[in-house]
Amino acid sequence: MNKSFWKLWLRDQLPLLITYLLLTGLVALLCYLYQLPIAIFTDLLRFSLPLLIVWLIATVLIAKRRQALLTRQLLRADFQPCSPVEEQLAAMLAQSQRSYRQALQTVRQKQREQTDQRDLFAHEIKNHLAILRAQAEE
Template identity: 50%
Template sequence: MLTALLALLCYLYQLPTIIIGDFIQFSLPVLIIWLIIAVIRAHHRQQRVGRQELVSPANPLKQALVRALTNEQEHHRKLVQHLRHKQQEQLDQLDLFSHEIKNSLALLQAAAESQPAVSSTQVKTNVHQADYYLNILSGERLAMDKSDLDLKWLNLSKTVNEVIRQNGQLFIAKQLIPKISISPVQVMTDQK
């Protein structure tokens, strides 16, 4: 642009055209050096952004954008960390319940191997414990995949009494007597 301006001035004032040649000869190397430095600085800035180093923004808009990007990255990092922690808790629960089921089955197997006849109470207790943990595992699966939920209104006291009746053998084996004081309340929940 400067060369075109100089050429126009030379034409208007009828100056020798050698001035244009000298201008190009002496200003072109400076221009090339300046362009190389600008490209190198832009490349370094882009690398720092890629490595997520702090870039000193030149204006308030860029500062706000950098701040928003940093906040969003931190929020995303915390969310991923929370989801990993939750997933690990679920895996730990699944391991625990599957271990309890294996224990119940191992007790049955050991009783069957050591005695010619296993009492029905012992079989019922161990089968009931395995069934109890299978139901919990089923509930954990439902918690992981919410698409299988069958929500309906249930009477809480009836549901609690049903669960206690189902676990009666366990209460007897552990010599526990549950005491319940629930007023009749309707709750929206899945039967499991």
């Protein structure tokens, strides 16, 4: 798995992780201020941390599966976006492809025109050379 995937995934999960850390920190602070047994805090960690880990693993697996699916579907024409972000990205990709095709068509047209002009120039030069050669033989 590449670095950019993990970086983007972590940025996506950062609000959840920060919220979890803030809430557990708040519970730890309440336990300290009200002199509650430390067992409350340890039970909180014992029961909530495995759920958080399962949640994070599930989001990684879903994201990787979605990334693989997107990679396969983008190569075909039957791409179906699953979120507004994917829909916007697909529209941007389609627009980019259209502008690329248009630019490519313009370049090919200019190349054809240049080839035609070069061929016409070569034909004209040959005609003049043939006339000069004929005059030189006379």
